[in-house]
Amino acid sequence: SQQGEEDPQALSIQEGENATMNCSYKTSINNLQWYRQNSGRGLVHLILIRSNEREKHSGRLRVTLDTSKKSSSLLITASRAADTASYFCATDGNQGGKLIFGQGTELSVKP
């Protein structure tokens, strides 16, 4: 069963705009991670937020976590055409190294 579910499934924006993707999950977690996948490539780890953290930044990325609502969001500011990719959230479900991935959000940034 899916642990993480992303919303929206697809998002199309203009270069320079911000992109926000949301993730909901079902069980308690130790951490939540976001990954990017460019077409035809492997997933690339972007950022990890622990269950006791509420917000984390990495460059143009901002991740928030609300454990009471079992949800997270990924914000990409000042998007670029190179940000075009699929973005996945993944949760560990308190199961150590194992991650369960959502279906992903397909982001298209138009120049």
Place this chain on the structure above:
Amino acid sequence: DAGVIQSPRHEVTEMGQEVTLRCKPISGHDYLFWYRQTMMRGLELLIYFNNNVPIDDSGMPEDRFSAKMPNASFSTLKIQPSEPRDSAVYFCASSGGRDSAHFNWAQYFGPGTRLLVL
């Protein structure tokens, strides 16, 4: 570091043939994961190892699939016999090490093996 290495990158085979996918994890990582990705089912965890020992193989579709990790630097995923519905991209990923005081749970993916079973 070269990252996670997978071979072959592409495999085309006929139904009924044996397929072996190979993975070399990042040196020092003690977790290794095999995933399968399709448009219909998304990214599915098939099996994962910790210190070369299989921990959870509940995602392995059926007995036709088997995975081994004979040492810390090598793993195989075998499909015998292969079927057209096994066509997918198979990813290997590894994780491990420490990020300051915390275990680094980030997973590092290989480029994948694109399998087509005719």
